Amino acid sequence: MKLDPQDIEARFRRHAVRVTRQRAAIYAALVETTSHPSADDLYRLVKRQQPMMSRNTVYYTLGVLRNAGLIREVNVGHDMARYDGNVSLHHHLICLGCGQILDVLDEDLNRLQLSNGQARGFDVLRHRVEFHGYCVSCQQAERNVSPRRK
Amino acid sequence: MKLDPQDIEARFRRHAVRVTRQRAAIYAALVETTSHPSADDLYRLVKRQQPMMSRNTVYYTLGVLRNAGLIREVNVGHDMARYDGNVSLHHHLICLGCGQILDVLDEDLNRLQLSNGQARGFDVLRHRVEFHGYCVSCQQAERNVSPRRK
DNA sequence: TGCTATGTAGGAATCATTCCTGTCTAGCAA
DNA sequence: TTGCTAGACAGGAATGATTCCTACATAGCA
Ligand SMILES: [Mn+2]
Ligand SMILES: [Mn+2]
Ligand SMILES: [Zn+2]
Ligand SMILES: [Zn+2]
Numbered sequence: 001m002k003l004d005p006q007d008i009e010a011r012f013r014r015h016a017v018r019v020t021r022q023r024a025a026i027y028a029a030l031v032e033t034t035s036h037p038s039a040d041d042l043y044r045l046v047k048r049q050q051p052m053m054s055r056n057t058v059y060y061t062l063g064v065l066r067n068a069g070l071i072r073e074v075n076v077g078h079d080m081a082r083y084d085g086n087v088s089l090h091h092h093l094i095c096l097g098c099g100q101i102l103d104v105l106d107e108d109l110n111r112l113q114l115s116n117g118q119a120r121g122f123d124v125l126r127h128r129v130e131f132h133g134y135c136v137s138c139q140q141a142e143r144n145v146s147p148r149r150k
Numbered sequence: 151m152k153l154d155p156q157d158i159e160a161r162f163r164r165h166a167v168r169v170t171r172q173r174a175a176i177y178a179a180l181v182e183t184t185s186h187p188s189a190d191d192l193y194r195l196v197k198r199q200q201p202m203m204s205r206n207t208v209y210y211t212l213g214v215l216r217n218a219g220l221i222r223e224v225n226v227g228h229d230m231a232r233y234d235g236n237v238s239l240h241h242h243l244i245c246l247g248c249g250q251i252l253d254v255l256d257e258d259l260n261r262l263q264l265s266n267g268q269a270r271g272f273d274v275l276r277h278r279v280e281f282h283g284y285c286v287s288c289q290q291a292e293r294n295v296s297p298r299r300k
Numbered sequence: 301t302g303c304t305a306t307g308t309a310g311g312a313a314t315c316a317t318t319c320c321t322g323t324c325t326a327g328c329a330a
Numbered sequence: 331t332t333g334c335t336a337g338a339c340a341g342g343a344a345t346g347a348t349t350c351c352t353a354c355a356t357a358g359c360a
Contacts, residue, residue, distance in 0.1 A: 018306070018307070018356095018357060018358075019357075019358095020307065020308085020356080020357075022307080022308075023307090038347095039347080039348085040347080052308085052309070053308090053309085054308065054309040054310060054311095055309090055310090055348095056308075056309065056310075056311090056348095056349085056350090057307080057308055057309070059347095059348065059349075060307075060308080060349095061307090061308095064307090073227075075225060075227050075228055077223075077225050078225055078228065078231055078316090078317085080346095080347065080348095081228055081347085081348090093264065093268070093269070093270070093272060093274070095272070096275070102270060104264065104268055105268075106264075106268065109262070112259070112279065114243065114254065114256075114281055118243070118254055118256065119243070119281075119283075120243070120252060120285075120286075121285065121286040121289075122243060122245070122281070122283040122284065122285055122286070123283045123284045123289055124243070124281050124282070124283035125246070125282055125283045125284070126281075126282050126283075127279060127280060127281045127282065128278075128279070128280045128282070129262065129277060129278070129279050130277060130278045131264055131269075131272070131274050131276075131277045132274070132275055132276050132277065132278070133269075133272040133273045133274035133275045133276075134272065134273045134275075135270075135271065135272055136270075136271040136272070139271075139273055168325095168326060168327075168337070168338075169326075169327095170325085170326075170338065170339085172338085172339075173338090188316095189316080189317085190316080202339085202340070203339090203340085204339065204340040204341060205317095205340090205341090206317095206318085206319090206339075206340065206341075206342090207338080207339055207340070209316095209317065209318075210318095210338075210339080211338090214338090228347090228348090230316065230317090231316085231317090
């Protein structure tokens with residue numbers, strides 16, 4: 001989704017986040033993609049427009065935006081952290097081959113909850129569902145290497 | 151669950167894993183706890199019985215056992231990897247305060263699957279459900295610091 | 301317009317994990 | 331039972347994503 005600078009500024013102010021050129025660029029990049037980029041992906045992307053951008057600013061800004069609730073962090077295994085500009089409730093479908101992350105929008109998944117017995121007194125704030133498998137092109141790539149499915 | 155050395159040896163042989171003193175100790179520690187320890191937790195634990203044990207051996211062994219399907223890796227955020235000696239299908243309840251991980255056994259969660267439209271051609275091999283919240287003692291600890299819920 | 305709390309750049313530090321290397325040994329076959 | 335060899339082990343070095351530190355810059359406010 002394309003965002004103009006006024007929208008970004010308004011969102012930042014609504015969440016008490018100071019408006020800077022660096023933050024606007026990082027946030028815009030994140031909202032305008034569906035690829036769930038890593039901090040370093042964003043660093044390289046934004047550095048093209050702002051060559052002085054430091055890697056530290058990307059990490060710091062992602063922390064600020066996350067704490068403000070403007071973005072989400074998505075964790076896949078122990079690879080680099082991935083970020084999501086879409087904060088509406090949704091889940092993910094992850095390719096074990098190439099690492100791509102696709103959104104899964106499913107109200108039934110959003111409504112999952114533990115029974116009282118299962119929750120063991122926890123105050124459960126949220127849940128996460130991940131589906132893991134191989135995307136179409138990774139399935140084909142594997143077929144080229146070994147004749148049959150692993 | 152308590153395992154005797156013969157059981158461990160039999161399981162290793164069934165999965166074509168070479169039997170060594172180090173591996174048996176690491177695997178036994180993992181199966182006999184429900185705490186989902188990290189590699190370093192296991193290192194410190196097993197080092198008490200085998201002072202020569204190297205941290206590298208723990209990592210190497212955990213990799214071997216994981217590839218053999220004898221243990222699972224559980225990832226919580228980007229903290230250290232956590233390991234699980236229980237490979238039967240189940241999910242997890244995680245405390246955001248102290249990091250403890252409890253098992254969730256629920257056949258309905260085990261059966262979740264994506265519709266064809268949602269799967270986008272993926273070959274989906276498995277899924278994971280995590281519930282995040284605060285355990286009883288972390289809820290109390292927080293109450294001691296600030297008068298009301300965050 | 302000036303003050304000050306906050307943000308930024310750049311470099312150093314951290315630390316879980318992986319890599320490397322020289323022994324050692326489990327498992328197999330003669 | 332013995333000897334061979336692929337694989338395992340210990341210890342230390344290297345890696346790399348992330349965090350920490352510090353001096354300078356600036357957003358937001360009065
Ligand atoms: Mn998403
Ligand atoms: Mn478990
Ligand atoms: Zn793929
Ligand atoms: Zn807790």
